[in-house]
Amino acid sequence: MQDVIEVQTEDFDQGALYDALRHDSLANGAIVTFSGLVRDFNQGHEVGDLFLEHYPAMTKVSLLNIVSAARARWHFGKVILIHRVGRLAQGEQIVFVGLTSAHRKDAFDGVQFIMDYLKTEAPFWKKESTSEGDKWVAASACDTQARLKWDKRDER
Numbered sequence: 079m080q081d082v083i084e085v086q087t088e089d090f091d092q093g094a095l096y097d098a099l100r101h102d103s104l105a106n107g108a109i110v111t112f113s114g115l116v117r118d119f120n121q122g123h124e125v126g127d128l129f130l131e132h133y134p135a136m137t138k139v140s141l142l143n144i145v146s147a148a149r150a151r152w153h154f155g156k157v158i159l160i161h162r163v164g165r166l167a168q169g170e171q172i173v174f175v176g177l178t179s180a181h182r183k184d185a186f187d188g189v190q191f192i193m194d195y196l197k198t199e200a201p202f203w204k205k206e207s208t209s210e211g212d213k214w215v216a217a218s219a220c221d222t223q224a225r226l227k228w229d230k231r232d233e234r
Contacts, residue, residue: 110185111176152184
């Protein structure tokens with residue numbers, strides 16, 4: 079079992095990624111996956127396509143840290159995190175997060191945690207093409223609130 083954490087321009091095959099998770103270990107009874115897609119709207123604007131930039135060395139460390147932080151909270155088997163960069167059209171896949179765990183709660187919480195941190199902490203710069211011109215996109219207040227709930231759980 080070794081985690082797979084990649085940033086790439088190429089699309090990914092969800093079926094192949096699921097199979098890679100499924101063959102992780104018989105001790106893991108749960109697989110939870112999430113795939114993010116390019117929407118045709120965001121923050122009240124129509125979106126034509128999306129361009130994602132990143133600084134590879136910084137991004138890889140950030141993704142490793144996010145997965146490590148999740149592993150510190152829950153017990154996982156294998157984790158696969160794929161994030162795409164470059165120009166992506168409406169409906170294209172942006173991100174895949176999947177993991178195995180002995181129990182479904184750890185698996186659901188782990189995927190949610192990783193996505194909440196990806197949306198707010200991972201150093202990706204997103205530019206949307208809209209009918210009003212290109213716009214750089216910051217993390218939304220909703221995304222920040224979702225991430226902060228994990229910090230509040232730590233304070234209990």
